[in-house]
Amino acid sequence: MDVHGRDLRYFVAVAEELHFTRAAERLFVSQPALSKQIRMLERTLGAPLFDRDRHGVRLTCAGAALLPHARRVLADWDTGLLAFEEARDAQRATLAVGMSTGPGRGGLLPAIRSRFTAARPAAILTFHQVSWSDPTAGLAGGASDVAFVWLPLPDADRYRWIVMAEEPRLVAMAETHRLAERETVPFRDLLGEPFLALPDSAGPLRDHWLASDARDGRPALIGAEIASPDETYEALVGGLGVCLLARGNAPLIARAGVVTRPVTGISYSQLALAWRADDNRPLVRAYVEAARLTRGPARAGEAKSR
Template sequence: MSEDVHLRHLRYFVAVAEELHFTMAAERLFVSQPTLSRQIHQLEAQVGAALFARDRRSVVLTDAGQALLPTARELVRAWDAAMVRVREASAARLRVGMSTTLGRGLLRRVRAAYAEARPSAELVVRQVGWEDATAGLADRSADVAFLWLPLPRPAPYDWLLVAEEPRLLLLSSGHRFAGRDEVDFTELLDEPWLALPAASGGLREFWLATAQRGGQPVRVAAEITTTDETYEALVDGVGVCLAAAGNAPIFTRDGVVAVPVRGLPPSQLVLAWRRDDRRPVVRDFVEAARRAGDAQGA
């Protein structure tokens, strides 16, 4: 096998081999189907053999795929077990994932509360692109994550609500609605919108407010994957987007304004963690977030 084969390729291969369905395997891995297909093609190029025979109706393992599957499973299981041992050995280190820089001073308050419980603990904050709506929980690169509801396939996760806020409209300061005190969402149906990547699933739909559009399709002007991309697209007048009230100050600098919107349910920010992760370091961080939220409410 080529030394360039990554564990990710093997993990994706095992998922497709077990599901025998690319769409179902992509949902299981929290990636888009084109991304999954691309990774499988890369693996087949590296091993020099087709691993699946596929047509429009079925996917089956080739002889080469059947030969690779037991070893691929063993390697993935061995790596996951090793990561569990590493996490246990570094129990004082906690990785926190997030897709957006947190406004409202939330992270600072949680850090302070966590330091009281674990003064020697190390927090590693990871910024994760919006292509991964779990901010690292799904691939275990984060131990806890600040996420927006709805969560993708929430069954593997528990979560704590840390903020509930109205959604505001972000737009260029030159937009015709920029000077308004408030707009109704029905006034925005024909606007060009900035959208999260398709891989973010239900999260993309929530921030496009598709449930409140009465079936009218969205005019997607551009996809955005980072805070900086969003700001630049807003300043250039490419489109408009929604943001939680607590995060709006991240964007409302030169050239971008925020306007309240009528007719939308609020956004909900949660701290999420894997349900099977019962380590005290995770429990203490969740309790710190709870205390920080209680202090904010008071």
């Protein structure tokens, strides 16, 4: 016995309205067409669903028994159809990936892209560079769906992340700087130096690259503010100050006239893939999973990686 979903919708509408004309208006069909469809359903089922007389329309015992099950079938179908549409749209959608500096790191980005496209072949990835003035690399304003960022993030409760790389921080300086000949520089020897700083809008990330937690309460002397690798390079060559950077970013800065040296006495930097905490779209989850598989086993301390 084959009963179509349309037949159940027609039956439920008439059962709830107990009036064929009102049910037809609700379904945007003609009343004769609705009456014909209900009669065909009754013939298929082998029993009347409604009693019709000059006093109105009433459910039969058989119709009353069918009604809750018909409603449940329709609700399940609507839920399934919504899930299907979300999955279909996720397959076809575009995912915007933001970054403040190129992730590089031994082919990290191509490896994630390869895993992601294998799982979501119809999805389109777009990549865009964001100024260092936005530590969320576009997440906060919605320009990015996922982003490669440096920790810590401002308003951390708004985001989730997984750490992709942990790297020591180096100090960059002009090759003529008094400390440039050293192989390693203790951070205490940098306390009196002017530093290049991210804009105030970078929030806690500005403090991280100034190593404020290692200064014993001494404020950093700011020589200039920088918001890109080119600005940083020019400020270093111009002798405006020194700056800390992750080891993987050294090639962006260490050009002619600039050197980088390991620094002791400060913690490592952490590059993370982040997304908004309330964004549970399948496409976002797929990219996060591709990143998780690429970076290997979870590292200790990733309390927000969930």
